[in-house]
Amino acid sequence: MADKDQEERLRLFFKHEEEPLHLKKYVRKHPTNKMAWYLLGRAYDAQGKHGKALYCYTQAGEIYEAFENQAAPIPPGIWLPPDRSQRRTRHGWLRLVRMVVISTLAVIGIAYMPAAPPASVQNVPAFPHADPGEAAHAKVYYVSGGKDKESVGAALREMLIHERANSYAILAYGKPTDDREWISWLEPPDLLLSVESKQDAGQQQISYHDAESCACQPSDPAKARAIFQSWAAEREQELILRSAIEAYMRKTGTAPEVVEELSQPYPNNILPGVTSHMQQLFDAQQAQQATHMAVPTSGQSAASKQLHNVSPEQAVGADAGGAALPRGLIAPLTEPLRIVVDKANHRLVLVSGGIIVRSYPVGLGAGRTPEGIFEISEKVRNPNGKSDGEFGSRGMTLSDTMYAIHGTDKPASVGKDESLGCIRMLEDDVEELFDMIPMGTQVTIGKGLLPTEIKRGDPAFRMPLHTTETNPGKVYKWLE
Template sequence: MPPESDAKHPQWTEKDQAYMKQYIEAHPDNRMAWYLLGKQYERSGEQGKANYCYNQAGEIYKAFENVPLPSETVEEWAKKREEQEKLRRSRRSLVRLILFVLLFFIMIGAIPGGQASAPSWPMKAAGEQAPSDKRVGKSKAAAISNGESNEAAQQAFLVPASDDGAYAAAVKRVFGTSVDGEWKKYLVNIPTYDSWWLWSHSLHAILQAESSEEMNHIMVTPLQDPKCNCGEEQEQASSFVSGWIQASEQRLVAKSALTAMVRRHGTSPNEWGKLAKGYPSNVVSGTSTEVETAYDSVYKQYKDGVQGKKADPKAAKEHALKRVWSDQSDPFREPLRIVVDKKRHRLAVVSGNIIVRNYKVGLGGKRTPEGRFQITEKVVDPNGSSTGDFGSRGMTLSDSLYAIHGTNEPDSIGKDRSLGCIRMLREDVEELFDMVPIGTEVSIGTDLLPEQPIVPDTEKRYRLDLTPKQDNPKKIYRWLD
């Protein structure tokens, strides 16, 4: 749809206007093109020219601006309002019209850095006949050049809330996919806080794009439109997104463990189970069918990236890791790390700018050091039982006396009562223990995170089947509690 505020979008360039003028000269009956040229003139402050274009756009202008044409009176508009309402209630007409506008709007440079270009294959607006243009092959080539493929029948892409530019870029990415084959792609809305994206198990799809090879077009359904009459599509989207969220977390954990092993030891085993051993070789805490499957896929992708690059083995491994993390099918593009905010008493598990979890923790005020650390040891029941001072799990920071651990004083969470360590509730520290491998980076600072907790319901917590013998009976831990 047209932008609500020009402040969120770049100004139209002379190149954009020249392109639209040429297009209208070749297609003088295209009312959508007249409407878009009018928007350009309006943003440039040339209202007279804009009004002329809007008058040529006719019903297209009315449909999107919801006001009479500049040449009409209010009374004349009222007579045609009923016809306009019927058009809006028509789902097929509405979604095709929205699709047409979005695609054209993006292609003429609404996205920052974008250049004016014609669509690589034709779309049809409401009431028009299916296109017979034979340029479909060109769209397939464009899709390949953009890094897209049709390997996955369904995919989802994160879109930060209230970011029109990111939304437009995501739509352009979806439209850049060839219509060859049948697929569904979803845009999933994710809330934000400053520069953070806030992951959760309650994310929902806001738009569905579905290819139709037979009809040679892409059908778009705005899933959050109360008038969309798309209950079946909403239910299918909800089911897919729920599974996608859980699968994405499994791959994130698998990729993070592989990355930690390669960067610490120069290699990683070919099976997840070889990472999940007893103490002190418990790089990860346990296993599950889902994470084993995810790791098999990730490891194959990594090995394929290493092969054939023998000149510089270290550079070859980093290149292969970069390839793993650039996978377009995953929302996460960086290994897991931990961020601790002393001001708000929060510990977050993050990947890049996405907060995957945000727990409330207990700290030690000035006694809790700031800086960067690594998890160098993971131990179950560090006091010999789950009810000791350090709870059921502990993770040493950079071989020091500081650690992330549980506590037998749950009322200290959110307060500065420790001698410097980071205290967590049992269910939180056990989930964290299962998610992050040895080698995970830990950053401690002030005013870094939102207060909003990000913790899934009990049944959706990330859990692995714990490997036996992860305790360390040979050592009495004396962390700074």
């Protein structure tokens, strides 16, 4: 009798409505799926059909309570068992259902995003209670709002609805810089929650790791943090590789066929070399592209033909850029590397989108240092044949001018305006920057652009040297 009553109510509910058709069809087939009822209710609310939305929210029950942080409404004529109504409290968030039926989301159009290929990076931390392969298949998002329950709840909804998670996904809160205009990459983020696939592919486990954002007793974040740390180390290398491929494509008009093309001898040294993880990323993606190639023509290799028609992101299996993500989510380190120099506070930062990846103190020349947008047009190791000369051990020319970013034999001048216009850096800092940025990187110089924090790699990032980057045939006369 109860089943017949449910079918009759469904029939009457859908009798006159044509939209949103895809959700309605799913709920007809799966009337006990509370996530589907909740999504349908949100769709009706957006259309201003609040009566129908109310009915859906009632059917959604605890799913509604979890996402809306309040008890599910009760339309007139709907009877609830006493035990259910008694369970309701103002802390509906704390009862957020741990197992979410992902099959619902698949039906409404979630596209599967291939995971990055397995990586091999030294000093990767072990995963407590986790399969070591999980980091390679993990996705990490930053919440674009604050740590309040509303922002986190909205971000979680977007993760579940629009972004199909792999075996493990993490939502984190990136720490803002002092001026709150940027996110600091090297400042460990707060891990808010993780979503882990279970053996049953139709279910996922949600675990909360931050008491402030969930107003709950958080679970142990050890596994999530270990996976995040491994992911972050690999993410930096993926970012450098994507930026280098983009720089190579701007310079040559085509994508590299082999990764060695990124580290040719001076003056074509986009990068000094690549790490083993970067090599594996490139090779694995090239192999994947080749398997989908049509029959090659005119003697052109299949891999070459394919790679010459892809973006830098596609060339290394990257996520979409931050702007393409659903509202409320940020995919860290997806935009190409850029350099920003602030003449007011003597800072040089390496950024990806709105995230500061590194921040260094620099010496400048006050009004003698030009402002505007430049690019790294030349990279040279040991300019003028030595590492301890006036330009230090590294030099990077700005747009074929007499200005450069370089080391110095006057380290006390860093933080001051004593140069003739160039940008001076300390030895360890300039060597890390040199290894991370591809030739062709954009450089913006201005005032009032940056916070004052200094954030270096610990330990400093070092790229393997696979090429010759010296230029003994030239005497450099930058405006030191």
